[in-house]
Each structure stands twice: as structure tokens, then as C-alpha cells.
Amino acid sequence: MNITAAYTDLYQITMAQVYFSTKPDGQAVFDYYYRSNPFDGGYSIFAGLEDVLDVLENLKFSPTDLAYLEQQGFEKDFLEYLKAFRFRGSIRSCKEGDVVFPTRPILQVEANIIEAQIIETFLLNILNFQTLIATKASRIRHSAKDGVLLDMGLRRAHATGGYYASRAAFIGGFDGTSNVKAAEDYNIPCSGTMAHSFIQSYGDELKAFRDFAKVRPKNCVLLIDTYNTLKSGLPNAITVAKEMESRGQKLMGVRLDSGDLAYLSKKTRAILDDANLEYVKIVASNQLDEYVIKSLKEQGAQIDIFGVGTNLVTGKPDASLGGVYKLSEYKGEPRIKLSENLIKVSLPYKKQVYRMIDANGKFYGADAVTLYNEDPLTHMEHPFDATKRLDLTALKQEPLLENVMDNGKRVVPSRSASEIAEYSKSRLEKLPEEYKRFQNPHIYKIGLSPKLKQERDALILKHKA
Ligand SMILES: Nc1ncnc2c1ncn2[C@@H]1O[C@H](COP(=O)(O)OP(=O)(O)OP(=O)(O)O)[C@@H](O)[C@H]1O
Ligand SMILES: O=P(O)(O)OC[C@H]1O[C@H](OP(=O)(O)OP(=O)(O)O)[C@H](O)[C@@H]1O
């Protein structure tokens, strides 16, 4: 997608004008994190980083952006600065696809404050959305077990968000998408079936199936619920499957899109098997989500492929992931944002995050946030409860934030959506099951190093005084 530097909120440019006029040279560090997991879940899947890095490497204000900002009253010398604007900062980040948790930095931006502010809005826009959808996808994957998952959501998505939703869904565990543009750009397997309108246009369901199978025999899936699934759609599909066999072809599947999907899929399976069509797959769609799919599995539904649209690409029922971008250091000095709500108090300084790994190589259930260059920890402390600390001596500590961009250029090779999806899968396998259940999941611990906690508390006291 063509994103220019004007893909931001006006206040970023307004603040930038003031910095430019008064103190243009301040280096800043900002942390990206979110405060609670979406869907009342126990984790999130971090997604969107590659898109952020791609955009940042080429970010500019276009001539029309500059003309618009001139009309908005921005001064000539500042517009000259914007004309030459490039992001020249550095970024440290978790790997895209990793399993992440609330309140600890997922990514840090270190840059001139003007640059860091101008990129904030677009960075949050991309990371919050893709992380939300990748997380939803991973929950749907959890329910579908080894069933095939196809994203069908573009038509229901929030406008062009559908483009990024398809990518995020793939990272979170979907197998493919019906979205041609996203599939083309991100090299995601693309597939699909047919619409009711196709059958309606013929009036004659059998003729519609026949023509479709003749012209597009490869991966052919017939939609069998337009008139009557068991009395018309399925018998017609069987007729066409047999005709395909006589031509040396195989019908790939039939799709159910209404009614009781458990009952209909079991009936359909039995009837197909009786017709010696064991190889014909059953696709189901219709407002599926992780809960319906879990229930269908429990009912013994015979569904091989789940097509999921609305609930996936809109992240239903969560409208957004509330990820934030908070200043943690300015000109080498720590910065903090206070709040009556303890969870909203930000963490100062440039930092590192360590994941605790147990003796079996699984996630132990704790991440520790430390100052950037601290020695390995012997224990971590609860962010606010002085009575709680965790001994870390028996655990392996894995650093999570790595340099991905320096001076506005990537310093790590770009990763394809499939590499990221594979990585995400391998990380999720290390997360114990109790964090993945949908109801009251286990709470993953986030602790602070004693030094970071001490520095933060000193700053809190300083500002309260
Ligand atoms: N066996 C089942 N167990 C649980 N949920 C199911 C089952 N079968 C279908 N569902 C879900 O129930 C909902 C039914 O939706 P809806 O009321 O629109 O019925 P419908 O049969 O699709 O009607 P329409 O013909 O208007 O599309 C969908 O979300 C569907 O995925
Ligand atoms: O239910 P969702 O999870 O959002 O999945 C996508 C839905 O989009 C299509 O319906 P639509 O009525 O738009 O078109 P159709 O006539 O091709 O079925 C498809 O048949 C699914 O039912």
C-alpha cells in the first residue's frame, strides 16, 4: 500500500513544527506495548513489523502532502524540512510472529523526536491491527486443530484493512486467503470456491455445477446450499463428481454455507462416502469463529476446511488492540508517564526484555523487563507488589528485543509471511496450554529487574514531589 509520511495525526506535525522551531535536536526513545490481551485471552501474536520496516525505509512527504500542509498554515522553513524528511532512527523489536504479553515493550524506536513522533500514528495503526487479527487467527487455529483454515473476509473487512488482515491471519495460523491482492503481494496461498449468484444465474443448479467443473476442474469446490443442501445440492454435486471421474478428474469439495453445519456435514460425509467419494472434502462457512468451530469439533462435525470471514478480519468482538507508544527517554534522560491507574504508569529508559525458558525448552510463564545493558538477573520483581518476586536462577533467559533498523535502514534480512507464520507456530508450541484456553487463561507474569524498578520508583517519587 502506498503510505506517505502524511499518514499520521495532525498533532504529530504540529508538535514537530514546535520542536523544529525550539529544540530540533532531541534524541528520543519510545516504547510500543499494549495493556491487556484481546479477546480475554492469555497472549497475543505480534504482527505487522515487516510492513512497518518496509514503509519506514521509504517514508517521505509527497509534493501533494506538502502543498496540503502549506494550506494548513505550516511555515516555509518547516515545510523545507518536511520535504527532506526521512526516518533515520533505529528500531529494536521482538521478532514478528512471537508470542507477546501485556505491559512490556514489544518494540522500541530511538530517533530524533520529530521523526519518532511523525511515525507514531502509522506504526500504531499497522501493529495494533495486525497483532489483533493475528491473535484472533491463532485462537481460531487453536479450535480448528489440524483443519484447513481459509480467510474469506475481505468483503466484510473495515475497508482496506482487509489487505493487512489477510496477511495477519496467515501469520496467526491460517492456510490461505481468498484475497487475491494480499495473496499476490505476500505470497500467501490463494483459493476459493463459488458464490450463490453463480448458481442463481443459471437457475439450473446441475448445469451450473457442470459448467463450473468443465471450465475450472482444478481445485473445484461446489456450493451446495443454494436451494436444498441434501435434496438438491449434494445429489447434483455427486453427479458432477462422477462425470469428472469419467474424465479422469477429481472434484475437490463441496461447501456448506447455512443450516446446522454439524448435522449437515455428517450427513454429507456419509452420503459422499456411500457414493465412493471419500476424497471429496467438506468446506464450511457462515459466521464462524473460534467458539463455533470448537463447538462443531465437539459435535463431531465432518468439516475439512473452514472458511472464516467477518469474525476474523474485524477482530470481533474487540474493536481494536489498545497498543500505545510512550516516551521513555529524551536526550539520554529517563521519562515517565504517571497515572492513578498503576498499570498505566510507563517504564523509563532504553530496555531489554528477557523470556524465561524452563529445562524442557518451554516458556516458563514469565518475561522480565530490564535496563538495556544489565547483567543476567537472579530474580525479577513484581512491578507494584513489593512482596512478590520470582527466583530466576534455574531458568534460561532469552533476550527478545533485537536491532532491526539502524539509521533508517534494515539491519536484518526481510522475512516472508510464511517464514513468520512458521516461526509463530514454533513459538506458540512452547507456550503451555493453560495460557491458551479461552476462559480465564493463566496469567503470564511480567516482572522488572530490581534496577529498573528502583529507577522507575525514584522517578515516580521525583515527579510526585
Ligand atoms: N451445529 C452448530 N453448532 C453451533 N453453531 C452452529 C452450528 N451450525 C451452524 N452454526 C452457526 O450458527 C449460526 C447460524 O446462523 P444463521 O442464524 O444465519 O443461520 P443460517 O442457517 O445460516 O441461515 P441463513 O440461511 O439465513 O444463512 C452461524 O454462526 C453458524 O456458523
Ligand atoms: O460468514 P463470514 O464468516 O463472514 O464468511 C464469508 C461469507 O461471505 C460469503 O457470503 P456472501 O453472502 O457475501 O456471498 P455468497 O453469495 O457468495 O455466499 C460466504 O458465502 C460466507 O458466508
Ligand SMILES: O=C(O)c1cccnc1
Ligand atoms: O471462495 C469463496 O468461497 C468465498 C470467498 C469470499 C467470500 N465468501 C466465499
